[in-house]
Amino acid sequence: MTREHEDLLGLLTEVRKRLLIPARDLSDEQAARRTTVSELTLGGLIRHLATGERLWLEILRTRDGSLPEGMLDTAQYSMSETLSHWLSAYATAAAETDEYVRSLPSLDVEVQLPTTPWSPPEPRFWSARRIVLHLIHETAQHAGHADIIREALDGANSTAQLA
Numbered sequence: 318m319t320r321e322h323e324d325l326l327g328l329l330t331e332v333r334k335r336l337l338i339p340a341r342d343l344s345d346e347q348a349a350r351r352t353t354v355s356e357l358t359l360g361g362l363i364r365h366l367a368t369g370e371r372l373w374l375e376i377l378r379t380r381d382g383s384l385p386e387g388m389l390d391t392a393q394y395s396m397s398e399t400l401s402h403w404l405s406a407y408a409t410a411a412a413e414t415d416e417y418v419r420s421l422p423s424l425d426v427e428v429q430l431p432t433t434p435w436s437p438p439e440p441r442f443w444s445a446r447r448i449v450l451h452l453i454h455e456t457a458q459h460a461g462h463a464d465i466i467r468e469a470l471d472g473a474n475s476t477a478q479l480a
Contacts (some may be wrong), residue, residue: 339467352469360396382429447471
């Protein structure tokens with residue numbers, strides 16, 4: 318594993334931790350509650366990111382542009398099951414992503430992206446590096462959403478809970 322692998326996975330680990338701070342000490346009912354006009358909930362965000370990591374890992378492993386089952390399923394943004402279920406699923410997906418990325422000799426590996434309704438007509442390719450950067454971006458963006466949702470729930474915020 319290179320220094321770049323370590324740096325990118327280290328940053329991904331940090332943003333994952335930031336995302337999970339707002340979920341601390343919540344009941345399933347709180348995790349499923351909408352607190353703004355948005356449909357997003359804390360449990361739904363964690364479900365989406367657990368699902369997303371699993372799907373992006375499949376894309377990275379296959380590299381052939383096939384569309385993973387469930388990638389276009391918008392139900393992944395709502396909470397089903399329990400919060401502990403999705404926290405466990407997220408931890409498992411994160412560990413599998415990290416293990417696979419660590420196993421790559423280079424982050425220059427090219428991966429054909431699946432065709433989606435919003436894709437251009439020609440095939441697109443990302444490096445493994447770009448996929449990890451996408452996971453960092455997506456997780457950080459949703460960590461901000463999680464902060465807002467949690468603060469609207471009960472006034473708690475990530476800054477006060479960093480420890």
